[in-house]
Amino acid sequence: MFCTYILQNPAGKFYIGHTNDLELRLHSHNRTDRTLGKFTRKNGLWGLVRTEEHPIRDAAMARERQIKRMKSASNCNPTH
Numbered sequence: 479m480f481c482t483y484i485l486q487n488p489a490g491k492f493y494i495g496h497t498n499d500l501e502l503r504l505h506s507h508n509r510t511d512r513t514l515g516k517f518t519r520k521n522g523l524w525g526l527v528r529t530e531e532h533p534i535r536d537a538a539m540a541r542e543r544q545i546k547r548m549k550s551a552s553n554c555n556p557t558h
Contacts, residue, residue: 480538481531482545485524492527493518494545496538500529 481500485493485507497503504526507518518524532538 479531479533480535481529482538482541483526483530484528484545485518486527487521487524489521491521492549493521493524494542494549496532496535496542498535500526 480496480498482494482496483500483503485495485504487493493507495503504524507524508522509519510522530538530541532541
């Protein structure tokens with residue numbers, strides 16, 4: 479089983495991803511041993527906002543892309 483997940487940090491930033499091991503992935507995002515070069519490590523502590531289960535990786539990846547497109551579209555300001 480795979481899942482698509484949304485994380486949020488205390489500053490209000492979001493991170494969207496997919497995995498087949500949510501517990502391990504969340505631990506990886508919140509690691510503090512190396513902070514350079516990784517968005518989630520530089521901007522943590524991440525909390526889980528939402529998860530969705532999918533039977534196959536392709537479905538989880540497609541949903542991740544869909545959520546990212548919606549997030550990008552909501553950041554657009556059509557008046558500028």
